[in-house]
Amino acid sequence: MSKFTALVVDDEKNICDFLSKLLMQNNYRVNCAYTGRDALSFATSQCPDMILLDLGLPDMDGMEIISQIRSWSGCPIIVISARSQERDKVRALDAGADDYITKPFGTMELLARIRTSLRHSNRLNSGGSLPNHPYQSNGLTIDFSRRKVTLNGAPVHLTPVEYKIVSYLAKNSGKVMTYSAVMSNVWGPYAESDNKILRVNMANIRRKLEKNPAQPVYIHTELGVGYRMAEDGQDP
Amino acid sequence: MGKDLVKHQLRNIGVTAGLLLLATGLAFILFFFISKSPANITLFYFIGVLSIARQTDGYFYGIFASFCSIIFINYFFSYPYFDINFLLPTYPFTFSCMLTLSLATSASVSYIKKQNRALRLRERQLAEAEKERMRENILRSISHDLRTPLTGILGSASSIAGDLESPVSPEQQKLLSHIQDDAGWLLHLVENLLSIMRIAGDGTRLETVPELVEEVIDEAVMRLHKQMPEARIDISVPEAALLVPMDAMLIEQVLINLLASAVAHDPDGHSAHLTVEERAKDVAFHITDDGVGPDNVRLFQIFNGVSSDSSAADSQKGIGTGFSVCHTIINAHKGRIVAQNYANGAEFMFTLPKEASA
Numbered sequence: 270m271s272k273f274t275a276l277v278v279d280d281e282k283n284i285c286d287f288l289s290k291l292l293m294q295n296n297y298r299v300n301c302a303y304t305g306r307d308a309l310s311f312a313t314s315q316c317p318d319m320i321l322l323d324l325g326l327p328d329m330d331g332m333e334i335i336s337q338i339r340s341w342s343g344c345p346i347i348v349i350s351a352r353s354q355e356r357d358k359v360r361a362l363d364a365g366a367d368d369y370i371t372k373p374f375g376t377m378e379l380l381a382r383i384r385t386s387l388r389h390s391n392r393l394n395s396g397g398s399l400p401n402h403p404y405q406s407n408g409l410t411i412d413f414s415r416r417k418v419t420l421n422g423a424p425v426h427l428t429p430v431e432y433k434i435v436s437y438l439a440k441n442s443g444k445v446m447t448y449s450a451v452m453s454n455v456w457g458p459y460a461e462s463d464n465k466i467l468r469v470n471m472a473n474i475r476r477k478l479e480k481n482p483a484q485p486v487y488i489h490t491e492l493g494v495g496y497r498m499a500e501d502g503q504d505p
Numbered sequence: 506m507g508k509d510l511v512k513h514q515l516r517n518i519g520v521t522a523g524l525l526l527l528a529t530g531l532a533f534i535l536f537f538f539i540s541k542s543p544a545n546i547t548l549f550y551f552i553g554v555l556s557i558a559r560q561t562d563g564y565f566y567g568i569f570a571s572f573c574s575i576i577f578i579n580y581f582f583s584y585p586y587f588d589i590n591f592l593l594p595t596y597p598f599t600f601s602c603m604l605t606l607s608l609a610t611s612a613s614v615s616y617i618k619k620q621n622r623a624l625r626l627r628e629r630q631l632a633e634a635e636k637e638r639m640r641e642n643i644l645r646s647i648s649h650d651l652r653t654p655l656t657g658i659l660g661s662a663s664s665i666a667g668d669l670e671s672p673v674s675p676e677q678q679k680l681l682s683h684i685q686d687d688a689g690w691l692l693h694l695v696e697n698l699l700s701i702m703r704i705a706g707d708g709t710r711l712e713t714v715p716e717l718v719e720e721v722i723d724e725a726v727m728r729l730h731k732q733m734p735e736a737r738i739d740i741s742v743p744e745a746a747l748l749v750p751m752d753a754m755l756i757e758q759v760l761i762n763l764l765a766s767a768v769a770h771d772p773d774g775h776s777a778h779l780t781v782e783e784r785a786k787d788v789a790f791h792i793t794d795d796g797v798g799p800d801n802v803r804l805f806q807i808f809n810g811v812s813s814d815s816s817a818a819d820s821q822k823g824i825g826t827g828f829s830v831c832h833t834i835i836n837a838h839k840g841r842i843v844a845q846n847y848a849n850g851a852e853f854m855f856t857l858p859k860e861a862s863a
Contacts, residue, residue, distance in 0.1 A: 290664050483742045489723060490717075
C-alpha cells in the first residue's frame, strides 16, 4: 500500500518537527511548510492527501488558505487551533475545513482525527457506499435505508426532525459538524441563525439515546462549535 | 438620576435668570448714562441670549431668553418707556426681526452643542470598542504563544516515549514522564490564567449565553480526562434539560478545577461525584470526594481570604490558584461558592442564578 502524503503547515518549527516525526512513525509521508505562501505552492505542486493547518501564520490568514485550496481540491484539511478561538474554529469549518484539533492535543487524538478525515475523503472519492451501510457503535444501530434506530436491539422512537439530525451526524461520524451545518441540513438553507431549536432537539435526542445525558456515549458536544458523533464502529 | 436632573434644571434656570439680569443691568447703565439708542442695548441682549444658549441644555432656555429680551427691550428701553407697546409704526417689523434673529441664533448654538455632545459620545464608544478589540487580540496572542510551546514539549516528549525504533531506557522513560507531568501542570495553570484574564479586562462585564448544563459538564469531563485519564466522575443531572445563562468556557474551567482537586484528594479510587440540583432561583452544582480532604477545604479558605494560614499555600500544585480562579468566576456570574467538610470527604458547592441579572 502506498503511503499517504500529509502537508503540515505551522510557523513554529518545533511543532512541525514533532508532527512530522509522529506522522512518519505512523507511516505517512510528510512535507512541512512554515508560511502560507509555501503551503499553497506545496499544495498545488504535490497534491497531498491531507493538510494539517495552523491558522496563525505570519504572512497569510489561514482562512484565505482554506478557501484557496477548497477552490480546486477536496482534500481533508484539519485545522490546529488554540482553545479560546471558538469563532475562528467555526469560521474555518464553515469555510471548508474538515475538522479541527485544539492545542495541545494528544498524539492518539490527532492520529484518530487524521484517520477519520482520510476515510471520509476516500469514501467521497470512491463514490460512497454510505447510505446503505448501517451505522453501528456501542449498541446503537442506525439503518439509513429503513430509517430505523435501535439501541441494544430495542427500537428508539425519534421524531422526523430528530431522526434527520441523528442520521446527518451519523453519516459524518467522527467529524465535528457545526451548528450551522446541521441547521441548514435539517431545516434548509434559510433556517434561522439562532441555534436554540437545534440544541433543544439535541437535549431530547440525548434523553432517548444516552443512559446519562451528562455523560454521553454517542453524541458529544463541542461547546460553541457543534456536535461530534462517535466513530462508526463497522467502518473498514 | 432624578436628583441629577433636578440639579441640572436648577442650574439652567439660574444661568438664564442671571445672564438676563446682567444684560438688563448693563443696558440700564448704558441707557441712563451714555445713550438712549436701542441698537446698542439690543446687542447686549443678543450677547446674553447667545451665552444662555451656550451654557444651558436643550433649546428651551435659549428660546425663552429670546422672548424675554424682546419684551424687556420693548418695556424698558423703547418709547413709550415702561410700557408694552408693539404697535407703533415700524415696531412690529423691528421687533419681529429681532425676535427671529435671536431665536435663530440661540437655536443654532444649541444645535451645535448637541452635535458636539453626540460626537464626543461616539468618540468615547469608538475608543472603548478599540480597547476591547485590543484586549481580545492580546488574549488571543498570549493564548497562542503560551500553548504552542507547551504543545511542542508535550508532543515531543510523547513522541520520544512512544518511539519504537529507538526505545528509551526505564530511567529516561521516568524523566520523560516528569516532563509530561510538569508540562501538563503548566498548561492547567495557563488555562486558569487565561480564564482570569477574560474576566479581569474591565470590571465584571461578562457575556452570558443560555447553555445546556449537561453539555458543559460533558465537555468539562472530557477535558479533565485528557489531564487525568484515570479519573472516574460519577455524574447525576436532573431529568429535565436545564438552560442556564453563563460563560460556558469559564464554568467549564470551574468544573475542571473543582473536579481535579476532588479526584486528586481521593486516596485510592480517583473518583469524584458531581450532582446538579435545580432550585427555585438558581442551579446548584455539588462536587464531592470520598477522600480525607480537609486540606482542600483549608486551601480553599486560604485562597479566598477566609483563613490566613499560609503554610499550605505553595503545596498542592496549582490547586490553590485554581480555587481563587473559581471564586472569581462564580462571583462574576453572581453565584455563590462554598466548601465544607464531611465525616468522610469534602464538598464544594457553587450556584448559578437561573435568570441573567443585568
